[in-house]
Amino acid sequence: MGLLFLWPAMAAMNDIDPDKTAGNPAAPVTIEVFSDFQCPACKGFHERTLPQLEREFVATGKVFLVYREFPLAVHAHSREAANYAVAAARLSLYRPVADALFRDQIAWSANGKVWDTVASVLTLSQQKKVKAGADDASVLGEIMRDVNAGNGVRITSTPTLVVSRGTTRYPISGTLNYEFLKSLIDDLSK
Amino acid sequence: MTSRSKTLRAVTLVLRIALGVVFVYAAWTKLRTPWELFAMEVDSYQLLPLKLVELVARTLPWFELFVGLLLMTGFWLRTTAAATALLLAAFFTLMVRAYAKGMEIPCGCFGANDIISWKTLLRDGSLLAAALALTVLSFRQRRKAPPTGSLKNA
Numbered sequence: 001m002g003l004l005f006l007w008p009a010m011a012a013m014n015d016i017d018p019d020k021t022a023g024n025p026a027a028p029v030t031i032e033v034f035s036d037f038q039c040p041a042c043k044g045f046h047e048r049t050l051p052q053l054e055r056e057f058v059a060t061g062k063v064f065l066v067y068r069e070f071p072l073a074v075h076a077h078s079r080e081a082a083n084y085a086v087a088a089a090r091l092s093l094y095r096p097v098a099d100a101l102f103r104d105q106i107a108w109s110a111n112g113k114v115w116d117t118v119a120s121v122l123t124l125s126q127q128k129k130v131k132a133g134a135d136d137a138s139v140l141g142e143i144m145r146d147v148n149a150g151n152g153v154r155i156t157s158t159p160t161l162v163v164s165r166g167t168t169r170y171p172i173s174g175t176l177n178y179e180f181l182k183s184l185i186d187d188l189s190k
Numbered sequence: 191m192t193s194r195s196k197t198l199r200a201v202t203l204v205l206r207i208a209l210g211v212v213f214v215y216a217a218w219t220k221l222r223t224p225w226e227l228f229a230m231e232v233d234s235y236q237l238l239p240l241k242l243v244e245l246v247a248r249t250l251p252w253f254e255l256f257v258g259l260l261l262m263t264g265f266w267l268r269t270t271a272a273a274t275a276l277l278l279a280a281f282f283t284l285m286v287r288a289y290a291k292g293m294e295i296p297c298g299c300f301g302a303n304d305i306i307s308w309k310t311l312l313r314d315g316s317l318l319a320a321a322l323a324l325t326v327l328s329f330r331q332r333r334k335a336p337p338t339g340s341l342k343n344a
Contacts, residue, residue: 041294156305157294170227171302173232174295177243184226 015145019089022065023058030190032066032162034150037082037101038075038109045159046102049178062189068146070158078115082143084118087133096121198327209274211276213258219301220251231298233328235284268328275321282318285311
């Protein structure tokens, strides 16, 4: 009977790519980060808020972090960037590629040279695999599943965090103030 | 009572019940979730220091609930209607400001992910119009009401 109540949360978590997670899966709080590589607010979140979150809550076992792709149609190169990042995740290289994509976001958003940024953090053999994997049906399918998961919680902007404890899920978008996020996680962890 | 005044009374009743339900619902969507979620939405407007954001986030939903219940019951109608109109005017102004500045932020109206758009502006603008109408009607009805004991004295 308990499984029936847990089912929606379990179904939502079944499609997680283990190469796009951080922390202990048994942590009391799970945070799914729905992000778009070409969105300026996502760059801000990735470079300022995420490191704090990882240091204070992921490393300490309080939060299990899940990275989700949510490329918005208004951004011309988001989908291509997501394809490369998910293909890199197959080689356990999601994070270095994601870091590089956000670091050089302004440049590749302007000139469209997404691959140059991705290639800059990969060896030649890794480049071949990521290039080939970016068009792979499983990669495209994974991105589609992430987008569907986001649509399931009515995400319309990025970054959006879905903070969950058990079956309760809270989508959060906007400026994502770290002090309030910290207080929320502390309250949910009790 | 003329049919016109009956109609105005019916309109007043419908407006105050509708606005009351909306306010109670708005309060409920905030009170059923941790206060930090609403705090982040208030903070998204980038207007208040964190301490005030926290104060607003912790108290505004209760105030909305109080106003909603007063509207539904009809107590102190003129004061409540005027307060509702002022509150909605403030919300609407802040939303228009955010929209004009191109801020893609949740409006903080009815729970998570209600991003400010022309739809949310239309919705809140309609609520403001309804509150203004209710305020005018409640004051007019008070003015037109016969003085107590006037029939006895006639």
